[in-house]
Amino acid sequence: MVLRRLVLAALLAVFLGQSPENADAQLKQAVFIPQWVPQAQFAGYYFALEKGIYRKHGIDLEILSGGPHNSSLDRLKDGKADFATLWLSTAIQARAEGLNVVNIAQILPRSALMLVAKKSSGILTPWDLNGKKVGLWPSVFQVQPKAFFKRYDLNVVIVPQSFSVNLFLRDGVDVASAMWYNEYHTILSAGYNPEELTTFFFHEHGLNFPEEGIYVLEERLKKDPELCRAFVSASLEGWIAAFADPEEALKMVMKNLKREYIPATRVHQRWMLERMKDLILTERKTIDTKLLSKDYYRVATSLHSSGLIETVPEYASFYKDLIADGTR
Known part of the structure; x- marks a missing residue:
């Protein structure tokens, strides 16, 4: 009888451990903000959110809407966002001015x-x-x-x-x-x-300036590198899924734009999604998140010669490769 009770107790513990409530409690909370409104330029992130991809990777994510009145850099700076997309040139300038932003994935390898x-x-x-x-x-x-x-x-x-x-x-x-x-x-x-x-x-x-990348503050990266790695992996999975199901992705985009009261046409958003696919996917239909040092220094030295930064931040401290083989 005692043995039976112990077995039943163990089974009950396992069952409770797998309950939805307990699973939710194990998710890590995080906030992400793209640098602009929820248009198709950021479809992969919204697709990953609505399809539960971030949750699958252990993240309970909230996405803030960026734009001219809600700067993604400012939200990263004031701690209201854990992750943000920024242009490489913007991030280098911020790093040169003392904000320890770190590139953990270069999403757009070439300039649009x-x-x-x-x-x-x-x-x-x-x-x-x-x-x-x-x-x-x-x-x-x-x-x-x-x-x-x-x-x-x-x-x-x-x-x-x-x-x-x-x-x-x-x-x-x-x-x-x-x-x-x-x-x-x-x-x-x-x-x-x-x-x-x-x-x-x-x-x-000869003037390629890679644009959008995923950024995090250095302190946040050091505190929880696994969360940062999971965020990048889930985001890449979201982009691949969005490109594989463009109609569903566009449906989400139009819904989000309507929620923000932003006028937009499905035709224009389709063009945007198709161009993002051209920019993001490699010839092998994967996403290479590496920020090449030659691209980094091309942008940084141009910013320096233009007088926008006084010193060029070190590449090694600015970029951290969280996806070891660079592709997903």
């Missing part, structure tokens, strides 16, 4: 920033930009274009550009800044055919 011109304006080659009015976004968004102008010895008229291409569409500037996955499609949607446009992708001119 570009310049767009109308062929009807006579711009076909870089040298045709001489004397033209070029719309540029502020701060770190100007580093690549200015390096491009310097490379081709160009003298252009820089015009401040808002996060819109209306000035370009109304011929207020000859050239506009654009992201391949975003504003470029807006220009196409306004009625222009690709054959009517001249595009300058900086990565095709």
